[in-house]
Amino acid sequence: MKRTALMAAVWALAFAGTSRGAEAAPARLMTRAAMASPSSAPAPLLTVPAETETTVELLSGIHTRTSRVGDTVAGRIVQPVYVNGRVALPSGTLLYGEITRLRPAGRLHRAAELGFRFEQVALPDNQVQPITAVLAGVEHAGPLQLDREGYLKGGRRFSWKEIAAGLTGVGGLAAMGTKLAGATAAGAALPFSAAAFIGYEVFWPRGREVHLPPDTRCRIRLDYPLTVHGQS
Helix, strand or coil, rough: CCCHHHHHHHHHHHHHHHHHHHHHHHHHHHHHHHCCCCCCCCCCCCCCCCCCCCEEEEEEECCCCCCCCCCCEEEEEECEEEEEEEECCCCCCCCEEEEEEEECCCCCCCCCCEEEEEEEEEEECCCCEEEEEEEEEEEECCCCCCCCCEEEHHHHHHHHHHHHHHHHHHHHHHHHHHHHHHHCCCHHHHHHHHHHHHHHHHCCCCCCCCEEECCCCCEEEEEECCEEEECC
């Protein structure tokens, strides 16, 4: 009986050793595999400095007569932005913001005013970061004027040609009214009313509106640094 018990104990120890070895083998294999395959390191952080400028193409149109303060403005970066030789903001990066100032054109050559800023950037790799960027320039701006704060003005419409044309129209209609002096009062009043209307439009015209249609390319400037993960 003692011999049988001793043999049973030996077999139990042998079986236990084999089980531990079988359990340990996968762990050793996993450790070796982890050492053999290098871990993928996260992309380094890149900081785009303040005052950096880049070209943006507007995806939404803006018009000072129809737009309102608070309306969304969307744009897309046209040229990549590099930091230390690495791409921080690739082409196609989306920008979102809103209109912050808007005043339609008024009489007496009062030009329209427009201001907007971008407040969020969405990169192709799904990074979304807050941003503060204002307008720094507009391609083919024509008579538009841009100040340092990023506000656009429609410019003045004052023109000596317009005044000359208006005076000619006023004089012609006044002469017509004189010839019709013998006609009825209502018939004579019509040319004078038209002359007054032309004079009003010439000497007290509306200023220029600001219109930025979709696909307008403009320059934007960062007010503060922007930190993002570098792009591959």
